[in-house]
Amino acid sequence: MFARRVSPATSVGRMVSVAMQTPVRCADVMVTPGDYIVGDADGVVVVPQEAAARVVAVLAQYNDKESKMIPIIEREKSMLKALAIYGRY
Numbered sequence: 001m002f003a004r005r006v007s008p009a010t011s012v013g014r015m016v017s018v019a020m021q022t023p024v025r026c027a028d029v030m031v032t033p034g035d036y037i038v039g040d041a042d043g044v045v046v047v048p049q050e051a052a053a054r055v056v057a058v059l060a061q062y063n064d065k066e067s068k069m070i071p072i073i074e075r076e077k078s079m080l081k082a083l084a085i086y087g088r089y
Contacts, residue, residue: 021033026046031037034049047055069082076082 023032031046036047038045065086072082
């Protein structure tokens with residue numbers, strides 16, 4: 001769960017579940033049961049279940065490319081040189 005602020009208060013006795021496994025809209029994004037939610041301190045993304053395999057494949061390509069860029073960046077001290085060789089996404 002992500003929240004705007006950290007609170008020591010518990011929701012026990014103050015919140016009641018009214019539905020489960022139903023679509024919800026969060027910040028104009030429809031989230032349906034089975035979707036993947038990925039988040040960290042920088043933000044949250046919803047990956048629809050039907051797109052998950054394609055997203056994983058694309059992320060593997062990004063990871064491969066970035067892994068090859070690291071030695072160039074360390075050696076040349078320049079991300080621009082690594083981008084000149086491998087290009088952007």
